[in-house]
Amino acid sequence: xxxxxxxxxxxxxxxxxxxxxxxxxxxxxxxxxxxxxxxxxxxxxxxxxxxxxxxxxxxxxxxxxxxxxxxxxxxxxxxxxxxxxxxxxxxxxxxxxxxxxxxxxxxxxxxxxxxxxxxxxxxxxxxxxxxxxxxxxxxxxxxxxxxxxxxxxxxxxxxxxxxxxxxxxxxxxxxxxxxxxxxxxxxxxxxxxxxxxxxxxxxxxxxxxxxxxxxxxxxxxxxxxxxxxxxxxxxxxxxxx
Amino acid sequence: xxxxxxxxxxxxxxxxxxxxxxxxxxxxxxxxxxxxxxxxxxxxxxxxxxxxxxxxxxxxxxxxxxxxxxxxxxxxxxxxxxxxxxxxxxxxxxxxxxxxxxxxxxxxxxxxxxxxxxxxxxxxxxxxxxxxxxxxxxxxxxxxxxxxxxxxxxxxxxxxxxxxxxxxxxxxxxxxxxxxxxxxxxxxxxxxxxxxxxxxxxxxxxxxxxxxxxxxxxxxxxxxxxxxxxxxxxxxxxxxx
DNA sequence: CGCAGATTTGAATGCAATCAACACTGGTGG
DNA sequence: CCACCAGTGTTGATTGCATTCAAATCTGCG
Numbered sequence: 365x366x367x368x369x370x371x372x373x374x375x376x377x378x379x380x381x382x383x384x385x386x387x388x389x390x391x392x393x394x395x396x397x398x399x400x401x402x403x404x405x406x407x408x409x410x411x412x413x414x415x416x417x418x419x420x421x422x423x424x425x426x427x428x429x430x431x432x433x434x435x436x437x438x439x440x441x442x443x444x445x446x447x448x449x450x451x452x453x454x455x456x457x458x459x460x461x462x463x464x465x466x467x468x469x470x471x472x473x474x475x476x477x478x479x480x481x482x483x484x485x486x487x488x489x490x491x492x493x494x495x496x497x498x499x500x501x502x503x504x505x506x507x508x509x510x511x512x513x514x515x516x517x518x519x520x521x522x523x524x525x526x527x528x529x530x531x532x533x534x535x536x537x538x539x540x541x542x543x544x545x546x547x548x549x550x551x552x553x554x555x556x557x558x559x560x561x562x563x564x565x566x567x568x569x570x571x572x573x574x575x576x577x578x579x580x581x582x583x584x585x586x587x588x589x590x591x592x593x594x595x596x597x598x599x600x601x602x603x604x605x
Numbered sequence: 606x607x608x609x610x611x612x613x614x615x616x617x618x619x620x621x622x623x624x625x626x627x628x629x630x631x632x633x634x635x636x637x638x639x640x641x642x643x644x645x646x647x648x649x650x651x652x653x654x655x656x657x658x659x660x661x662x663x664x665x666x667x668x669x670x671x672x673x674x675x676x677x678x679x680x681x682x683x684x685x686x687x688x689x690x691x692x693x694x695x696x697x698x699x700x701x702x703x704x705x706x707x708x709x710x711x712x713x714x715x716x717x718x719x720x721x722x723x724x725x726x727x728x729x730x731x732x733x734x735x736x737x738x739x740x741x742x743x744x745x746x747x748x749x750x751x752x753x754x755x756x757x758x759x760x761x762x763x764x765x766x767x768x769x770x771x772x773x774x775x776x777x778x779x780x781x782x783x784x785x786x787x788x789x790x791x792x793x794x795x796x797x798x799x800x801x802x803x804x805x806x807x808x809x810x811x812x813x814x815x816x817x818x819x820x821x822x823x824x825x826x827x828x829x830x831x832x833x834x835x836x837x838x839x840x841x842x843x844x845x846x
Numbered sequence: 847c848g849c850a851g852a853t854t855t856g857a858a859t860g861c862a863a864t865c866a867a868c869a870c871t872g873g874t875g876g
Numbered sequence: 877c878c879a880c881c882a883g884t885g886t887t888g889a890t891t892g893c894a895t896t897c898a899a900a901t902c903t904g905c906g
Contacts, residue, residue: 545852554896557894
């Protein structure tokens with residue numbers, strides 16, 4: 365699959381793209397890099413003149429307060445986790461891989477040029493950052509007000525729906541390749557509590573083991589346990605862009 | 606003060622505005638409405654063709670999960686809490702006043718027209734929504750990983766700095782006009798715990814009573830207690846827009 | 847094998863929620 | 877003027893979810 369297709373598919377899952385827009389996006393120069401876990405791609409406080417497209421693997425934004433890490437967002441293939449650096453000069457959180465991953469840097473200059481030539485690209489990228497915000501609101505509500513069981517189930521729902529919208533997975537093979545430590549840092553819980561909650565959810569048939577990780581056998585049961593409503597992801601039927 | 610000045614001042618606090626941009630913004634038609642607490646201005650799930658500028662008072666975005674309310678963001682005068690509805694068709698959270706307030710609705714059509722005439726306005730508004738996202742990331746880290754004392758102090762820091770950047774307050778007169786119930790819903794805690802934590806912080810000299818509400822006497826002490834770094838607010842020295 | 851990282855389990859602690867009762871405030875209406 | 881009321885703030889007692897500490901097990905890997 366050509367590199368740009370990952371981005372195109374991600375964008376197509378949230379907006380209608382014209383032929384010209386697809387062409388413009390496909391022409392963006394990419395600088396490809398392989399990255400490993402525990403080595404941040406972009407550091408907190410950094411000023412960049414590029415944004416980072418995830419090609420393969422899984423990245424996250426994270427920041428540490430009082431010595432404790434909080435994972436702020438998860439970014440599978442097709443995401444541009446630091447697209448906001450296009451208009452915010454300093455990174456307020458670090459960006460790092462959770463798996464061995466491949467990313468591509470796109471210069472802000474090239475992105476701005478693409479937007480100038482195809483204003484629709486600007487609207488779509490703006491929409492990307494707005495959906496990013498909607499996901500933050502959902503996570504904030506989760507961490508603030510949902511139980512541990514609830515939070516965990518909701519995260520599995522969200523990631524499945526996001527991946528499926530890009531054709532990157534299916535229910536039979538889906539699992540989240542996150543360590544229990546990562547899950548803890550994403551959900552604002554301790555690893556020990558994640559461990560026990562995962563066991564509960566497995567016993568309840570909400571989640572199901574998939575090798576080292578967890579997936580699900582029964583989407584309805586998972587969705588009900590999570591009270592999951594995918595509306596906030598603003599997928600597919602594109603809004604009035 | 607002319608109505609548009611509130612918006613201009615808010616935008617000027619995060620980006621340099623050209624004369625043409627100021628003129629274009631000042632020409633935006635406003636429909637002014639008075640609103641009362643406990644009556645949402647925009648409901649969760651609503652589709653709008655306007656966005657809402659806060660003129661006076663204080664609004665918040667909030668959503669309820671499992672019957673428990675989470676306040677997602679606070680919006681003083683000059684904010685446009687639902688600017689994202691410009692490119693997201695459905696509201697994922699409700700928007701409501703926490704005080705008797707005055708707001709002005711701006712039609713999406715007029716905003717799009719302003720952006721078309723002055724692309725710099727588009728960049729600035731995009732930046733507004735990106736800072737919105739940065740604040741969500743900060744709140745998420747707070748609720749996920751900070752102690753109750755820490756969270757409370759951090760919120761007071763953030764709101765003071767945001768208001769001061771628009772010349773809306775000064776340290777001597779600053780206070781947050783939120784009930785303890787509102788604070789609890791914003792910080793993911795219970796009202797009872799907020800009450801006790803506020804008493805602690807008052808005893809420690811971090812916060813100080815201001816009539817019914819709380820402000821501070823000693824900014825340094827408050828900032829240290831909060832480990833507050835205002836970088837994420839992206840204020841004043843505007844980025845490369 | 848030995849090692850580092852991850853998972854699992856047990857036990858103890860503690861922060862925060864919950865339950866419940868009471869005080870305070872401002873506003874309403876008899 | 878006072879009774880009443882709703883909303884908010886305060887306090888005490890209890891409960892429990894989640895953390896912390898600690899140790900053992902498991903896993904992949906050099």
